Amino acid sequence: MTKDTGPTLDTQLWKPRSVAETRALYSGWAKDYDADVTGAGYETPARLAAALAAESADLTAPILDFGCGTGLSGKALAAAGFTTIDGTDITPEMVAQARALGLYRELTVSEPGTAPPAGYAAITATGVVSLGAAPPDTLDTLLGALAPGGVLAFSYNDATLADPRYMQALEGAKARADLLSEAYGPHLAAKDMGSTVYVLRKR
Ligand SMILES: C[S@@+](CC[C@H](N)C(=O)[O-])C[C@H]1O[C@@H](n2cnc3c(N)ncnc32)[C@H](O)[C@@H]1O
Numbered sequence: 001m002t003k004d005t006g007p008t009l010d011t012q013l014w015k016p017r018s019v020a021e022t023r024a025l026y027s028g029w030a031k032d033y034d035a036d037v038t039g040a041g042y043e044t045p046a047r048l049a050a051a052l053a054a055e056s057a058d059l060t061a062p063i064l065d066f067g068c069g070t071g072l073s074g075k076a077l078a079a080a081g082f083t084t085i086d087g088t089d090i091t092p093e094m095v096a097q098a099r100a101l102g103l104y105r106e107l108t109v110s111e112p113g114t115a116p117p118a119g120y121a122a123i124t125a126t127g128v129v130s131l132g133a134a135p136p137d138t139l140d141t142l143l144g145a146l147a148p149g150g151v152l153a154f155s156y157n158d159a160t161l162a163d164p165r166y167m168q169a170l171e172g173a174k175a176r177a178d179l180l181s182e183a184y185g186p187h188l189a190a191k192d193m194g195s196t197v198y199v200l201r202k203r
Contacts, residue, residue, distance in 0.1 A: 009036050009191070014131045014159035019112045022133060023091050026069070030093035033070050041189030044155045045076035048126050048197045052153040053080040055180045055199050060084055061121035066142060067128025068107070071098035077124065078103050088116060113138075116145045125154040127187075127195075129166070132159075136169035143176055146202045152177065157187050157195045170198070177202045 008029045017025070029036070053059065059081040065074045068087030077085050086106040089095050095109050110116070112134070116123065123146060129138045142152055152173070160166045177200035187195035 008032070009040055009188070014157065017132055019090070022112075025132075026091040027093040030070060030091065030097050033094070033097070034072060037072065037188065040191060041186065042072065042127075043186040043189065044157075044195045044197065045073045045126050046079070047183070047185050047195075048073070048124060048153055048155055049076040049080035049082070051181050051183060051197045051199050052077070052122060052124060052151065053082070055151060055153075055201070056082075056122065058121070062086065062105070062119070063122040063124060064088065064116055064120045065104070066116060066123050066125045067134060068098050068104070069094045069127075071101040071103065073124060073126035074098065074103055075101065076126070086120075113141065115141050118145055118147065120146065120150065122146075122151040122153060125152075127155055127157065129154050129169075130157055130160045131163055131166070136163075136166045139169045139173040143173055143200075143202055148202055150202045151180070151199060152202065153197065153199045155187070155195045155197050158193050161196060173200060 060083045062084040065087040068074055068089050074085050087104045088108045088110045090112050092109045095107055099107050123142050128134050180199040180201055182198050184196045187193040
């Protein structure tokens with residue numbers, strides 16, 4: 001059973017849209033985002049943070065929360081024990097909410113498609129590389145920003161798992177990296193939606 005979960009989640013969130021439409025959607029949603037997705041049982045951030053922690057020897061090494069949004073994904077990383085978390089996102093209004101949390105070391109508003117700075121031990125993308133948000137080639141861009149041995153952890157929701165373009169990008173990423181873990185589980189419980197969390201280590 002699905003239930004009403006706020007106007008943005010109840011409309012078609014997981015459909016293709018332009019960058020301008022994506023920014024408009026998230027800038028208009030920024031204030032209500034946390035209440036809506038938390039109310040809908042958003043479980044992917046905690047699952048992804050735990051999966052990354054299981055593969056990380058040093059929780060103090062700097063990590064980048066790519067597509068950090070309002071900071072729910074960063075909060076989950078901090079709860080899993082990570083201590084040095086930077087965040088970046090294309091939507092200024094989402095980043096403003098994240099800034100108010102005070103948990104990120106650095107926060108930046110980025111341009112879509114721009115490679116993050118080098119030097120991170122790990123990059124996460126929680127609910128970001130997805131139909132209606134960042135495009136499939138984002139995986140390639142994020143892997144490119146990691147040094148060999150760096151770890152990329154990301155999630156694909158059900159709609160994304162059903163999209164051949166995103167699955168092809170996943171195959172491309174697996175060709176450049178070792179798959180450390182892959183686990184399907186709940187994404188938004190109220191929507192009966194799942195996601196797969198992948199953790200890859202760049203070769
Ligand atoms: C569903 S939210 C997830 C936010 C956060 N990671 C979380 O788990 O709550 C998707 C975020 O991806 C951002 N986004 C969309 N397209 C992006 C892109 N091309 N590059 C970086 N961030 C993007 C949006 O601005 C939005 O904040």
